[in-house]
Amino acid sequence: MGKMRKAAATAAGSGKQRFQFQGGIQFYKSRGQHILKNPLVVQSIVQKAGLKSTDIVLEIGPGTGNLTVKLLEVAKKVIAVELDPRMVLELQRRVQGTPQANHLQIIQGDVLKTELPYFDVCVANIPYQISSPLTFKLLSHRPLFRAAVIMFQKEFAMRLVAKPADPLYCRLSVNTQLLARVDHLLKVGKNNFRPPPKVDSSVVRIEPRNPLPPVSFKEWDGLVRLCFNRKNKTLGSIFRQKNVVQLVERNRKAVMAVAQEQGGGGDITMLGENSRSKEEEEEEETGMEVEEDGDNENEDGMDVDDDGSKCQTKEMLLEILEKGKYLDKRSSKLTQDDFLTLLASFNKAGVHFSS
Template identity: 70%
Template sequence: MLEKVKKVIACELDTRLVGELQKRVQGTCLANKLEIKVGDVLKTDLPFFDTCVANLPYQISSPFVFKLLLHRPFFRCAILMFQREFALRLVAKPGNKLYCRLSINTQLLARVDHLMKVGRNNFKPPPKVESSVVRIEPKNPPPPINFQEWDGLVRIAFVRKNKTLSAAFKSSAVQQLLDQNYRIHCSIHNIEIPEDFKIAEKIQMVLKNTGFSEKRARSMDIDDFIR
């Protein structure tokens, strides 16, 4: 990478690996092209960058993806290696058994492509899981959606992705949460709430009017959720 680009900024938690990396470039013409940030990448402020290339510890795959996708200014693309099943979830489409909240949230914010499989025998020692390399290209500009609100919606829908939305929104915990949120929303926007208001009736009316009462999250695409 150092031979092909203007600058490499590496983020590494293991100080032994940092020392090894510094030793490899020390005294070469490549040394001044390398900057190493020592620490946890999830807790590190990412600098401006054009391309991200990473072989991640697999347990931080999901938070790292969303740290990247919510990073500003936009980058051009990321080439990342993940556990195979995680990679397949990223690219899964409605109707696929792996389609989940991760799939739709990632695809809302980015174009995701599965590039190649990486067998366990490519590693020493071989891990227990297979891997895949994925390319992620952020959508620029991003969709005009409040991501926190969007994620709240799909979180409820995908808790039981095989249930109808009507059933998913009948949960008392969900209704209590939405009732609190709706009352705050009305207070902020000076909307009067009738004395006989019931959040359950409001939810079912919205689902019926949009035609989604009997739809299931597993088969709904991004446009469905935007509606």
């Protein structure tokens, strides 16, 4: 599969370390460049992509084209996005003079800054540091594609597929699974690469949901962000916190102001309208949860003073949680349906998590 780049530069040897590949191309270990040497893994990825002879395939990070040539044997067309100009030249040389050349389009550039064309299936072996922003860039792409088969660092992949009560279940899990069905396909050990990286990898299949749930992603992510900042605390404890109540108060006033200006309901951007900011995409990389032990319901300095609207807001939040039987539940064990129900209950009461 060309090469794989890790999220962080390898510690040993710095930029002087390099690996000589056939044909004279040097792969720099300091940049995390590795060659997938096992043809069985390459073939397995192609098979699991479920390609049709009419498909247009988007490949990200083709490297020297080990995966590319296999994709060209099956698909109608392959669009390869590659940042390294040396790899672009190697890929061009590899297909030059063959019938495959007419079915390959190469785009040289940063995939995060590239406007992606239409494609049916994405197959990617990506730099690990762009895992989260690339995942959500793909999921915001329109028209929707059928599936993406992507190799990630193993831990990131396990976060994507994690279910409630799984130790790796986090904001990244919840947000990705709202937008897509995610399945783990196969593990790829470090020894399948030359030179071997320091981490194992996993291949994941991502299928965008169509239609998407009719909720505002900003509202959804605002709620999920709050919940997973303290995922091992009860929701009752989280929504008693002074900063959470203040946030809800600010959002309530902001939404009311917008509603007054528009003479109706506030402008709530629905899923599918690419409402994610760059900051939100980058934060998804780790899931953004902050682990805390214990369940101290009355942290010093965190409880709300008994003053007017804030006290009423806190009581309203706790009443909503109690009515839905969520007061003593923890984010780490809530399902997608739980979050959807919870968000609907809050919104119905005029509680918003974006402004």
